[in-house]
Amino acid sequence: xxxxxxxxxxxxxxxxxxxxxxxxxxxxxxxxxxKLRAVARGSRRTKSKLGGHVEPLTRVSLxxxxxxxxxxxxxxxxxxxxxxxREDLDLLSASLYCTELSDALVADEQLAGSQYHLLRRTLExxxxxxxxxxxxxxxxxxxxxLSGFLPELYHCVSCRSEIVPDAHAFSPSxxxxxxxxxxxVEGRVIPLPVRVLKVLRYFLRETPENVAxxxxxxxxxxxxxxxxxxxxxxxxxxxxxSTRFLYRLKQLRARMENAMPQTVVPSA
Amino acid sequence: MTSDFxxxxxxxxxxxxxxxxxxxxxxxxxQRLAYYFVRTPTEDAQSLAEAIIAVKERIILCSVCxxxxxxxxxxxxxxxxxxxxxxxxxxxxxxxxxxxxxxxYQGLYHVxxxxxxxxxxxxxxxxxxxxxxxxxxxxxxxxxxxxxxxxMEGEATAMYLLRLLQPLxxxxxxxxxxLPAGGDLEFADDVTLARALEGRQEF
Ligand SMILES: [Zn+2]
Ligand SMILES: [Zn+2]
Numbered sequence: 001x002x003x004x005x006x007x008x009x010x011x012x013x014x015x016x017x018x019x020x021x022x023x024x025x026x027x028x029x030x031x032x033x034x035k036l037r038a039v040a041r042g043s044r045r046t047k048s049k050l051g052g053h054v055e056p057l058t059r060v061s062l063x064x065x066x067x068x069x070x071x072x073x074x075x076x077x078x079x080x081x082x083x084x085x086r087e088d089l090d091l092l093s094a095s096l097y098c099t100e101l102s103d104a105l106v107a108d109e110q111l112a113g114s115q116y117h118l119l120r121r122t123l124e125x126x127x128x129x130x131x132x133x134x135x136x137x138x139x140x141x142x143x144x145x146l147s148g149f150l151p152e153l154y155h156c157v158s159c160r161s162e163i164v165p166d167a168h169a170f171s172p173s174x175x176x177x178x179x180x181x182x183x184x185v186e187g188r189v190i191p192l193p194v195r196v197l198k199v200l201r202y203f204l205r206e207t208p209e210n211v212a213x214x215x216x217x218x219x220x221x222x223x224x225x226x227x228x229x230x231x232x233x234x235x236x237x238x239x240x241x242s243t244r245f246l247y248r249l250k251q252l253r254a255r256m257e258n259a260m261p262q263t264v265v266p267s268a
Numbered sequence: 269m270t271s272d273f274x275x276x277x278x279x280x281x282x283x284x285x286x287x288x289x290x291x292x293x294x295x296x297x298x299q300r301l302a303y304y305f306v307r308t309p310t311e312d313a314q315s316l317a318e319a320i321i322a323v324k325e326r327i328i329l330c331s332v333c334x335x336x337x338x339x340x341x342x343x344x345x346x347x348x349x350x351x352x353x354x355x356x357x358x359x360x361x362x363x364x365x366x367x368x369x370x371x372x373y374q375g376l377y378h379v380x381x382x383x384x385x386x387x388x389x390x391x392x393x394x395x396x397x398x399x400x401x402x403x404x405x406x407x408x409x410x411x412x413x414x415x416x417x418x419x420m421e422g423e424a425t426a427m428y429l430l431r432l433l434q435p436l437x438x439x440x441x442x443x444x445x446x447l448p449a450g451g452d453l454e455f456a457d458d459v460t461l462a463r464a465l466e467g468r469q470e471f
Contacts, residue, residue, distance in 0.1 A: 256431070
């Protein structure tokens with residue numbers, strides 16, 4: 001048997017699952033060690049030194065020791081707790097979606113430095129950008145790119161001809177755009193208006209600061225969201241849990257708006 | 269005696285399997301428990317088995333507050349001395365016991381049986397929220413106290429309920445969050461510390 005090894009790493013807490021009486025199993029994304037799972041012993045007790053430092057979304061500096069099974073957290077100091085995200089339901093659900101997507105797209109034994117960096121910046125941007133949905137879409141496209149699933153946006157994935165402004169389609173299974181001539185080679189395609197295609201290209205070309213200032217109509221933003229969601233569902237072969245909650249909140253918002261038009265105070 | 273000589277087939281294997289399904293019981297603990305019952309007197313095993321069956325046969329959920337009870341409505345809901353205009357929402361039945369021990373609360377309760385966890389696939393539809401909304405019909409309830417846990421799931425649940433209940437209840441409050449008694453300032457995370465500072469009181 002090898003003797004226990006101590007090590008330190010920075011990490012973002014992707015997920016925590018209660019274990020036993022007061023323990024928690026953490027899923028972590030690290031800059032240099034890929035994805036890790038570790039036990040935080042006793043962290044559910046009110047007086048635990050670890051508890052508040054290992055909540056999901058937290059960027060934390062960890063001390064760990066290798067165990068017989070999972071590694072054990074021996075010390076934790078939050079670097080950024082993202083309080084704003086945890087105290088706003090819309091930002092919280094959007095951020096949790098981003099961490100769940102990172103968890104799903106990064107394989108267990110894979111080094112994931114750039115994915116870590118992207119998630120870290122995204123959680124910071126989440127506190128700043130005006131539109132959480134715009135950030136989600138941007139994050140999705142950058143993350144599928146880093147995970148080797150960059151969709152082809154410049155040439156038709158069937159005939160290789162260059163894409164010119166026209167009525168295109170997107171094929172999740174072929175991983176890119178189909179020109180009008182090839183629209184029908186694949187059964188399950190998503191209509192891809194030129195405006196949506198332009199937004200996706202803009203995401204890949206521009207700096208995050210410029211993307212943050214992008215003002216999209218609700219219609220275009222919804223089309224971008226749908227297209228990326230369907231592409232990601234195809235890649236993962238399942239839907240992420242947190243998309244259901246995002247959808248629930250959207251429903252609730254719509255219901256509240258319809259139910260209480262009289263509470264809207266007219267601007268003087 | 270080493271475990272190599274112990275029969276792990278048949279009833280013992282089945283018992284290990286059953287223990288393994290319990291929350292917080294790993295394969296090692298499951299084995300240890302199973303072999304413990306091999307040595308235990310039959311009466312003790314019988315008594316445990318009966319206690320488990322009794323829970324399943326006699327314990328139901330109160331149709332009003334969703335707490336576990338033997339009679340419906342439960343004794344808390346029937347108690348006329350309790351303030352009926354105040355409702356404290358908790359995640360689990362055990363939370364009621366903890367709050368009752370303080371003797372600081374005289375109102376009624378509502379048990380959600382869980383907390384929203386978007387990543388683990390637990391949504392509002394899995395909790396006893398429609399039962400809570402039904403209790404808001406009529407004007408009896410004047411205050412809802414959100415007493416979910418001070419972790420991410422508890423906060424998400426409280427924020428969701430706030431959104432849902434705001435048009436229905438005059439006053440919605442949240443348990444104060446801050447430093448635990450006996451805790452050490454230097455070990456507190458910044459969210460807990462910031463909240464403790466904001467919630468400071470005249471001394
Ligand atoms: Zn083509
Ligand atoms: Zn009751």
